[in-house]
Amino acid sequence: MSAARTVAARIVVVGTGYVGLTTGACLASLGHHVTCVDVDAAKVARLAAGRVDIMEPGLAELVGRGLTKGNLAFVGGARDAVRDAAAVFLCVPTPMGAGGAADLRAVEVVVAEIGDALPSGCALVTKSTVPVGTARRIGELLGRDDVPVVSNPEFLREGTAVEDFLGPERIVVGSDTPGAAERVADLYRALGAPSVVTDAASAELVKYAANCFLAMKLSYVNAIAELCERLGADIDAVTEGMGHDRRIGRSFLKPGPGWGGSCLPKDTSALLRIAESVRYDFGLLAAAVDENIAQRDRIIARIAGAAGGDLAGARIGLLGLAFKAGTDDLRDSPALSVASVLCAHGAEITAYDPAVAGDLPGMTVADNAYRVAKGADVVVVLTEWPEFRRLDWHYLAALMRGDAVVDTRNLLEPGVVLDAGLSWQGIGRPRRAVSATSVS
Numbered sequence: 001m002s003a004a005r006t007v008a009a010r011i012v013v014v015g016t017g018y019v020g021l022t023t024g025a026c027l028a029s030l031g032h033h034v035t036c037v038d039v040d041a042a043k044v045a046r047l048a049a050g051r052v053d054i055m056e057p058g059l060a061e062l063v064g065r066g067l068t069k070g071n072l073a074f075v076g077g078a079r080d081a082v083r084d085a086a087a088v089f090l091c092v093p094t095p096m097g098a099g100g101a102a103d104l105r106a107v108e109v110v111v112a113e114i115g116d117a118l119p120s121g122c123a124l125v126t127k128s129t130v131p132v133g134t135a136r137r138i139g140e141l142l143g144r145d146d147v148p149v150v151s152n153p154e155f156l157r158e159g160t161a162v163e164d165f166l167g168p169e170r171i172v173v174g175s176d177t178p179g180a181a182e183r184v185a186d187l188y189r190a191l192g193a194p195s196v197v198t199d200a201a202s203a204e205l206v207k208y209a210a211n212c213f214l215a216m217k218l219s220y221v222n223a224i225a226e227l228c229e230r231l232g233a234d235i236d237a238v239t240e241g242m243g244h245d246r247r248i249g250r251s252f253l254k255p256g257p258g259w260g261g262s263c264l265p266k267d268t269s270a271l272l273r274i275a276e277s278v279r280y281d282f283g284l285l286a287a288a289v290d291e292n293i294a295q296r297d298r299i300i301a302r303i304a305g306a307a308g309g310d311l312a313g314a315r316i317g318l319l320g321l322a323f324k325a326g327t328d329d330l331r332d333s334p335a336l337s338v339a340s341v342l343c344a345h346g347a348e349i350t351a352y353d354p355a356v357a358g359d360l361p362g363m364t365v366a367d368n369a370y371r372v373a374k375g376a377d378v379v380v381v382l383t384e385w386p387e388f389r390r391l392d393w394h395y396l397a398a399l400m401r402g403d404a405v406v407d408t409r410n411l412l413e414p415g416v417v418l419d420a421g422l423s424w425q426g427i428g429r430p431r432r433a434v435s436a437t438s439v440s
Ligand SMILES: NC(=O)C1=CN([C@@H]2O[C@H](COP(=O)(O)OP(=O)(O)OC[C@H]3O[C@@H](n4cnc5c(N)ncnc54)[C@H](O)[C@@H]3O)[C@@H](O)[C@H]2O)C=CC1
Pocket: 014, 015, 016, 017, 018, 019, 020, 037, 038, 039, 040, 043, 091, 092, 093, 094, 095, 106, 109, 110, 127, 128, 129, 130, 154, 155, 156, 157, 158, 262, 263
């Protein structure tokens, strides 16, 4: 890759969520002139005033810097914004539709809105996660030979979005128009990341292949954790032993209450539908999805056991609601999934999450961790917020009615919990129960 500096380009980003806002603010920080567009007028007004609503370290600072420097703007109308753009990035939602495939309506709405306003030569770039064949379909919708469609999937993680965007392990860009993918890859040149330049279908498939691989890895680890429990082994030792092998790697080896978030569940579902559309039975991926439900159900059974076998009327305190630590995103959170099943079985739920305020259906959301322990039969750790490790477990024990702690993230120091007279159950770890009354 050439070490030449990035040539500043006029860029429009449509959609200012986790991906769009990060993309806009980061591309502006590289020196590009960026206009971000959103249909949510109130959000546009807040962003134009420098107010960022989502929890992403460093993002508000980058937005503020771009606004002050004058190369980052927020507007409501996409048609006017795109008129002198060199590239337009689509960062709108592609949620799971009825039937499990990706719902492309937001993408189609934007293409219909801006199609004839795009200047000749402008690249129309899908950064949203879209099924294979979408670039071709957008090209047909556009009906313009002078506007190349480019796929540039995004790999950032929530909670580390800015760090991931500015320090990517790779940039993937694909197009069926010669030279168009290279032009989009050039926009990132200052990052010095390896780029994979390919055709549109391959770029689109990279995104699903990567996310689904991660989901399969996690389901595998959760299954191995279950085996550890049945065989008397310890998942921490097993994953450490596996992780030293560079072909496996150390990351994504932590068992938990099942994988969730705004992308892995919808993307696994979408790839299964994509496979079906070409009559491929993707049993391997289907099994990973089934295993994720089984993991959730094993957690429920464990909580029921810790509550004495019956969830009806049991008081359960939940520590954590977000789908992982470091984010305030509740979309497809395993914690909410666990809570809704507990609630359906008649449990009374009080929950606390440092990033979540306001009540949620079926539970009381407390404003501090100790409130969830008050009168609880079981306290369950569902999100791996580091602050839960530092709680005063003696105080928690004094507030509880029962004495069971179920730690679905293996977050706590078992000895500290046991010292407080409570029992502790992790995932794939030897069971630790000292108190006479605990159910293990
Ligand atoms: N959240 C993540 O960590 C990642 C998400 N992705 C993909 O990126 C895409 C966007 O995801 P998020 O940023 O999480 O979504 P989001 O829900 O946080 O944000 C989407 C934004 O698009 C706006 N929008 C919707 N329709 C619009 C329209 N017609 N015109 C203008 N703005 C419109 C919404 O108001 C919202 O602000 C999805 O395809 C997702 O799969 C890819 C990588 C990471």
